[in-house]
Amino acid sequence: MSDDLIELLLVGLGQTIYMMAATAIVSFILGFPLGIIMAITDKGNIWSHIKVNKTLGTIINIIRSVPEIILIVILIPFTRLIMGTSLGTTATIVPLSVGAAPYLARIIENSLREVDKGKIEAALSMGANQFQIVTKVIIPEALPSLIRGLTLGLISIIGLTAIAGATGAGGLGSYAIRFGYQRYRTDVLIGTVVLIILLVQGIQYFGDSLAKYINRKRYKYE
Amino acid sequence: MIDISNLSKVYHTPYGKVTALKDINLSIEKGDIYGIIGFSGAGKSTLIRCLNRLEEPDTGKITIEGLDINSLDKKSLNKTRKKVGMIFQQFNLLDSRTVFDNVGFPLELDKVPKKEIKERVEEILDLVELTDKRNAYPSQLSGGQKQRVGIARALANKPDILLSDEATSALDPLTTYSILELLKDINEKLNITIVLITHELDVIKYICKNTAVIEQGEIIEKGATNDLFINPKSVTLKKFIEILSNFQENGCYQGGDGI
Ligand SMILES: Nc1ncnc2c1ncn2[C@@H]1O[C@H](COP(=O)(O)OP(=O)(O)OP(=O)(O)O)[C@@H](O)[C@H]1O
Ligand SMILES: [Mg+2]
Numbered sequence: 001m002s003d004d005l006i007e008l009l010l011v012g013l014g015q016t017i018y019m020m021a022a023t024a025i026v027s028f029i030l031g032f033p034l035g036i037i038m039a040i041t042d043k044g045n046i047w048s049h050i051k052v053n054k055t056l057g058t059i060i061n062i063i064r065s066v067p068e069i070i071l072i073v074i075l076i077p078f079t080r081l082i083m084g085t086s087l088g089t090t091a092t093i094v095p096l097s098v099g100a101a102p103y104l105a106r107i108i109e110n111s112l113r114e115v116d117k118g119k120i121e122a123a124l125s126m127g128a129n130q131f132q133i134v135t136k137v138i139i140p141e142a143l144p145s146l147i148r149g150l151t152l153g154l155i156s157i158i159g160l161t162a163i164a165g166a167t168g169a170g171g172l173g174s175y176a177i178r179f180g181y182q183r184y185r186t187d188v189l190i191g192t193v194v195l196i197i198l199l200v201q202g203i204q205y206f207g208d209s210l211a212k213y214i215n216r217k218r219y220k221y222e
Numbered sequence: 223m224i225d226i227s228n229l230s231k232v233y234h235t236p237y238g239k240v241t242a243l244k245d246i247n248l249s250i251e252k253g254d255i256y257g258i259i260g261f262s263g264a265g266k267s268t269l270i271r272c273l274n275r276l277e278e279p280d281t282g283k284i285t286i287e288g289l290d291i292n293s294l295d296k297k298s299l300n301k302t303r304k305k306v307g308m309i310f311q312q313f314n315l316l317d318s319r320t321v322f323d324n325v326g327f328p329l330e331l332d333k334v335p336k337k338e339i340k341e342r343v344e345e346i347l348d349l350v351e352l353t354d355k356r357n358a359y360p361s362q363l364s365g366g367q368k369q370r371v372g373i374a375r376a377l378a379n380k381p382d383i384l385l386s387d388e389a390t391s392a393l394d395p396l397t398t399y400s401i402l403e404l405l406k407d408i409n410e411k412l413n414i415t416i417v418l419i420t421h422e423l424d425v426i427k428y429i430c431k432n433t434a435v436i437e438q439g440e441i442i443e444k445g446a447t448n449d450l451f452i453n454p455k456s457v458t459l460k461k462f463i464e465i466l467s468n469f470q471e472n473g474c475y476q477g478g479d480g481i
Binding site: 116118119121122123124125126127128129132136137140141143217218219220 | 274276296299300301302303304306307308310312314315316317318319327328330331332359361362375379385
């Protein structure tokens with residue numbers, strides 16, 4: 001074990017968490033409204049607009065079918081336009097968010113769709129408007145499922161940051177390749193893997209606990 | 223109070239047209255408890271859902287106190303819906319809210335001040351005898367209690383009309399009677415007109431002053447409940463009565479002794 005190991009790993013971890021958090025925030029801001037629109041514009045839903053639904057659905061599918069590594073390459077001009085550069089940890093947040101947002105949108109859409117139609121009808125029968133149905137019925141009712149879905153999304157984003165690392169964006173993935181693989185530093189390789197595992201476990205645990213807490217409150221028996 | 227004339231509705235499905243309602247004419251007086259009975263698929267739900275436009279009819283006219291329901295724009299429709307409460311077979315309570323917040327929900331939609339909501343909700347919870355359950359979540363309640371919450375929620379806005387879509391069909395006979403008693407009570411105390419659909423003859427017998435029989439989307443018989451029972455004309459109603467009396471003869475059914 002060399003002296004620089006801890007420092008390398010800590011820097012890598014910091015970069016990974018930074019990329020993950022920034023990507024999560026940006027892709028959530030994009031994906032959340034998109035997911036809601038997808039969930040309510042489908043046939044028979046409270047804001048039925050089949051054309052909007054089909055168009056957005058197609059765009060989401062197209063982006064989702066492009067592998068992240070290719071997305072990073074394709075988006076270089078776009079990234080440069082927004083960030084001024086296409087290199088480095090911060091610049092990578094652009095292609096990562098573009099890749100993650102449609103994925104989050106689908107996760108959110110699926111959670112929201114699970115809400116019982118009967119509950120929505122009951123709200124309609126009380127004279128609720130569409131905005132009220134989304135904010136007071138659909139989202140609160142889907143909350144535990146939403147949290148579980150977003151946990152899954154966050155973990156997938158870690159996977160994406162590792163891929164971005166391979167293109168020189170920094171983060172644990174990048175250290176694993178540059179040091180662990182290219183310079184035969186087994187200690188760095190193992191260290192990065194362990195850290196990623198811990199990170200994923202931590203996020204999963206946090207998400208599960210939050211969802212469980214809500215469920216216990218709603219479904220506990222006195 | 224409620225006038226339905228020439229109401230028709232056809233569903234277009236991938237397998238063809240389904241005529242759910244065919245030229246329905248009904249007139250429901252204020253303060254009535256009006257029952258609509260029919261077998262499964264007869265069009266009961268479709269009919270009652272047309273009354274608050276959860277379903278849009280193809281042709282025909284519905285007026286509630288002179289107001290043409292089908293010509294209302296979205297805003298006026300929502301306003302009218304607040305005066306027409308609805309209860310459901312599956313209760314449709316919100317799992318994310320306590321009993322108190324479920325009952326207060328329609329008032330919250332109306333942006334009623336918190337303090338007024340509290341007063342009103344407590345008043346209704348008292349009426350439906352659920353004061354002790356105010357902080358429970360729906361999943362912690364029995365079916366009968368859930369339906370009481372459903373009724374309380376439907377009453378929160380002080381509606382003129384209560385629509386009941388098989389409100390007791392998921393409940394055992396004893397609970398059914400307690401809910402029917404509650405509905406009767408509401409009808410008398412608050413003078414709320416109740417439109418009630420069911421496939422249980424008992425329910426009709428027990429609380430409905432007037433009844434219509436619906437068969438394959440058509441009203442085939444209507445009138446005062448007592449008259450219908452004494453002299454049933456339609457095949458459907460005769461069948462219903464026959465089934466009920468067979469049950470009672472064979473001793474399979476004992477819940478309805480008192481009526
Ligand atoms: N959304 C729909 N799309 C297509 N057909 C429908 C739809 N809703 C109802 N129908 C059809 O319309 C007819 C009447 O249905 P409705 O739900 O009104 O019956 P019902 O009398 O309430 O039956 P039940 O006692 O089983 O609830 C049925 O043949 C049903 O299959
Ligand atoms: Mg029905």
